[in-house]
Amino acid sequence: MQLTILRPDDWHLHLRDGQALNAVVPHTAHRFGRAVVMPNLKPPVTTVEAARLYRERILAARPSGSHFEPLMTLYLTDATNAAEIKRAKASGFVHAVKYYPAGATTNSDAGVTGLERAYDALAALEEHDLPLLVHGETTDPTVDIFDREAVFIDRVMKPVCDRFPRLRIVFEHVTTRDAVDFVRSAGRRIGATITPQHLLLNRNALFQGGIRPHNYCLPVLKRELHRQALVEAAISGSPQFFLGTDSAPHARHTKETTCGCAGIYSAHAGIELYAEAFEAAGALDKLEGFASMFGADFYGLPRNTDSITLIRESWSPPASYGFGDHELVPFRAGETIAWSLRDDTQG
Ligand code: NCD
Numbered sequence: 001m002q003l004t005i006l007r008p009d010d011w012h013l014h015l016r017d018g019q020a021l022n023a024v025v026p027h028t029a030h031r032f033g034r035a036v037v038m039p040n041l042k043p044p045v046t047t048v049e050a051a052r053l054y055r056e057r058i059l060a061a062r063p064s065g066s067h068f069e070p071l072m073t074l075y076l077t078d079a080t081n082a083a084e085i086k087r088a089k090a091s092g093f094v095h096a097v098k099y100y101p102a103g104a105t106t107n108s109d110a111g112v113t114g115l116e117r118a119y120d121a122l123a124a125l126e127e128h129d130l131p132l133l134v135h136g137e138t139t140d141p142t143v144d145i146f147d148r149e150a151v152f153i154d155r156v157m158k159p160v161c162d163r164f165p166r167l168r169i170v171f172e173h174v175t176t177r178d179a180v181d182f183v184r185s186a187g188r189r190i191g192a193t194i195t196p197q198h199l200l201l202n203r204n205a206l207f208q209g210g211i212r213p214h215n216y217c218l219p220v221l222k223r224e225l226h227r228q229a230l231v232e233a234a235i236s237g238s239p240q241f242f243l244g245t246d247s248a249p250h251a252r253h254t255k256e257t258t259c260g261c262a263g264i265y266s267a268h269a270g271i272e273l274y275a276e277a278f279e280a281a282g283a284l285d286k287l288e289g290f291a292s293m294f295g296a297d298f299y300g301l302p303r304n305t306d307s308i309t310l311i312r313e314s315w316s317p318p319a320s321y322g323f324g325d326h327e328l329v330p331f332r333a334g335e336t337i338a339w340s341l342r343d344d345t346q347g
């Protein structure tokens, strides 16, 4: 069995920098036409000039002949001002601004400490019609980690939507039924990305026979009922839900340790894993909209015009990939993935 679809894009991706960047870019560039690149480097990408230089490094890391296009983002801080937002819009290569609540996840220390401090920047985003990308988890340490997304909706998402009625927002990596319901009720100006791991796994995968650091990401995997709500949203054909892998590489030794980093690496199978999830739901015909159309439409970019072909032939990712001087353990390492990318359609 084969499936040919317009070339997909990844609307939420971590590429890192330096040797790590060189190690991971080819995986994404083979599958995806474009990717929205997260700005949580150390130090974070807070200016258009830093984004321009980072973009150059990504372009230099592409395999020869690749047309892969990185879509850059800025990292919102308490100090982001309206002038920088205006420059971002004018640049043509910065496509969004990312809001990390300070302390919510990997490299988020420089994030916004209280969203009211960023209201001028949000007003500028609304004025220039640049989307705000949101890591939607409260950082209140008294809130149970499995409830942090739902609490964030009430405490932050709803008030921001009310205050900025024309601001377009992507609720990144939604993980709960609560978030799916919120996005649906909020209408077309709100979009949401969904990762492969949140479609394929529930929180049992964190503790299968022992603790599984390579299944740990943020927002953390949730209960089965939430996974089912995400699958329903992804296959619904609603243009509000689109592909964002949140592929987030960390060296093996930083995950297999007493306090392991959050992040799952999935770029090596960034479309194949979704094909598996859509097939399991009996909805392969809905994959193309989710993977190759709705994200571009939301961002106001043209859809890709070339295509890829997926084949229903299983393969096994290796135990690890090289990652600079370290190793990177990919999702499904040593196990099987049901779909492969046909070689002659690699970008
Ligand atoms: C991401 C990372 O490692 O940069 N980790 C993750 O678990 N998703 C950060 C993020 O998107 O939360």
Ligand code: ZN
Pocket: 012, 013, 014, 038, 246, 248
């Ligand atoms: Zn992310």
